[in-house]
Amino acid sequence: MLPLPVVKVGSVPVDGTQPLFILGPCVIESEEFIWDVAERLGAIANSLRLKWVFKASYDKANRSAISSYRGLGVEKGCRILAEIGAKLGVPVTTDVHSPEEAKIAAEHIDLLQIPAFLSRQTDLILAAGETGRAVNVKKGQFMAPWDVKNIAEKLASVGCENFLFTERGTTFGYQNLVTDMRSLYWMRELGYRVIFDATHSVQRPGGLGTTTGGDGKLAPVLARAAVATGCDGVFMETHPDPSKALSDGPNQVPMADIAQVVEKLRRIHSLVTEDS
Structure with a gap:
């Protein structure tokens, strides 16, 4: 396995000593909503002394x-996300969908996320890399793990060395995904820091006809397997009441469960690190 770099997300180093948790709701439902969720998550993160990033989308462009x-x-x-980050003292992330959006977001956002459906969009990847911000690329549902090397080369071509890759499941027939835990190993073997997206990996894309379904109860299960396999962090969407979420409710983890879930993942990470 090639040496793994230290990736900086704002002031937070992703270096393997502790798992990075990327936590937040799928979308900004309202300004009041996002502040409430952020402050509640901030209290949980502070009490557990988590290494974390707050996430939320300003636009769900692929509904x-x-x-x-x-x-x-x-x-x-x-x-709004920048104001939350400043008040809570935490890096923030959101997904961008065009080169123009990447430039706007980079003025406020610590970690620019490339959505899985857009992970081969060269102009978008180059624009994100040129901002000087850290970049997190979701591996497309249609991509093999080793194909991320091409994305890394695109980022490197514009001087971006501060990036992560995120595994979020692979298309498995119609309206279903499966997670191959070997993917985590193979991407890290190439020398990249890797995050596991627990909630999008349990999606059933378009499974409810006009909306996406999912198996949210399985998100913590797959997250435990991913951390045991070996990864640098976990991306997990959470909502106070997933049944009322305006986007991706079926696969989000209830906020009431988050503290217990992340503490268990951190213990697993500690055991795996001790054995390595």
């Missing part, structure tokens, strides 16, 4: 139906 809620937009959404 199944035209009637689906999308978000507040890039300008307002990124401003």
